[in-house]
Amino acid sequence: MVLKLIREVLKVGQATLPYPFTPVELAPGFRGKPEYDPQQCIACAACTIACPPNALTMHTDLEQGVRTWSLFYGRCIFCARCEEVCPTGAIKLGHDFELASFSREDLTIRAEFRLAACNLCGAYFASAKELKHVLALLDQAGLPPEDAANRKALLRACPECRRKMDLPRVKPLVQEAFNGRV
């Protein structure tokens, strides 16, 4: 038995790697830290809703008209949900997994986005890039020109003004539904 064991040990030789002096071989689909491309990001917040550990957060300042997107690697679990839900491919998991750092700040990345103002009341309401993205999508949708124009006008207004714009159209419907009791 002992002989067999010694033979096995000699046959195997050294099993460990001189890491960190040689790189570790990773599987092609390995999930490392998320790599972010602010150029692609439209600040739509899909990733911050999906993120299980709340590593991704979004703060909207309606006074200043700024939305801040931030990712704290200290909380990230490398699950790739952000990559899955991102509509523009702005966040993708890479192969990097060595995140040791001397300061918390080094583990945070942020991006600031301008908000769009309502073209009726002037209040900030949505990410400007997201609005632009949606308007561009509408152009691609091949709607009749009048319909498209109406929808665009609706989209440029804030939810509050949109509701007001809708009122004349909705009111008779409601009255009908409640037999004029409203």
Added chain:
Amino acid sequence: MLLTEEKPKIGQKYVDALRQQFGWSIQEEAWQAPDQVTVTVELNSLPSVVETLYYQHGGWLSVVAGNDERPINGHFALYYVLSVEGDEQAPESKREKCYFVVRTLIPPHQMEFPAVTPRVPAAIWYEREVRDMFGLQPIGLPDERRLVLPDDWPEGLYPLRKDSMDYRYRPEPTTEDETYEFIDVEGEGIVQVPLGPLHITSDEPGHFRLYVDGEHIVDADYRLFYVHRGMEKLAETRMTYDQVTFLADRICGICGYAHNVAYSTSIERALGIAVPERAQYIRTILLEVERLHSHLLNLGLACHFVGFDTGFMQFFRVREKSMKMAELLTGTRKTYGMNLIGGVRRDILKEERTQTLQWIKELRQEVTDLVAMLLETPYIVQRTQDIGRLEPKVARDYSPVGPTLRGSGFARDIRVIHPYCAYDRVPWTLTYKDGCDVLARTLIRAEEFFESLSMVERCLDTMPDGPVLTEGFRYKPYAYALGYVEAPRGEDIHWSMLGDNQKLYRWRCRASSYNNWPPLRYMLRGNTISDAPLIVASIDPCYSCTERVTVVDVRKKKAQVVPYKELERYCRERKHSPLK
């Protein structure tokens, strides 16, 4: 994609038998799946109903869930989940196997229920936990100490009640000291040996107290839950259904994926979602890959504890291949993060399949050699045979799970009893032994390892093509069901109830070790103190390493603290007893 066809109900005969015996006490009957039924019983008949199912219809207690249903129906509810498998004397073909849930409602002005523990000992931990978490008093419970809540937790604050506290709230400690009362073992010459709070096989905290007479263990008591993380509360108050799958991955560092599948299937079953065939095969493959690494880890540790450290090194070297396999198939070595409600997130590609099959071939050869070497080592058998005996009677009373139970002669494996994923489509052989000792439990894991290899091969060869994720279903408020998986160390079971706000109303997850801890006391009795770490390692528990051990000498009436390292050394070398 919903399952609408009517299937024959498995377990109807148990419901009928109960109606016959208990009459009006059986109030309501609801089926969550063809083999899953929840029966509401009148509060006072709870112990008799559970006892009847447990001892007359071959029931095993899987989990007990408390639930604060005051916002739904004005009551607290208790769910006793039993796997009912039919009379043990009856032939296999006559035994109907189903999950039978006994539900009872407790009015909020009463806050008491008759304890089941005096009739079915397996309920002991569950009833202590329900008492801690909901403030429901089990009347007649033989052990009224806290189980989950720390000693310095304020009286009257019950974390899982819907109106009690935010999940982020941390109350001020009410005391500086550990006030837990360990059992009192009287007798001439009995010494207490505290092990912990920090120690034995894994690096987690747990406080053991061994009562010894000379070198022999007379009795044992333990205090765990030093690292309770409040995951159920977190999931119920902060996370969405899909997010919880990633939390479930983190319940356990060994069987995380098993928890993940158990959670996902509980939701899928509650909603009647049909998971695509291919996704079921992928889940099966990954569950078995997880078993590979867990079994190799435990075999390695078995070597370590009997002082065969070269074997330990070799097992861990080979285990690396199973970790690489997980990385290749899921993108990470642990916490696979592969499930969403409705299926899996990632398919297995052709190159991945080829590489996995290659590694399986290599693993089979390498582990065969290592196991042969391990068994040829003469002192392995010497050190493990008849050590840490779990008598079949104790096992029957306490419902332990996995290799711990199978080592005591019971052929119970959830993969066979309640097949899930693709286990009913892959042929394999169940292993069980009747040695009742550490050796039997270790051998079972060695044999299961090879079965897992064949299962992964078989699944990779026969898995059908097609989609891997079902989407576009709607969540139904207050639907509930069970999800279950045979993890490497036994059944992991989750009971989930959906809420009306895209969050779980209640999530009860139970890891396999939870059922294996209570009978450990009986396994330790009668053994020598140098075997204690080996016995604890044989149930491969999820808890922490005991850094220090208090030894209480019953004869000299004195307590002595032994550093854990010293006890572990003594277990390996068996020379120079730390007690002298």
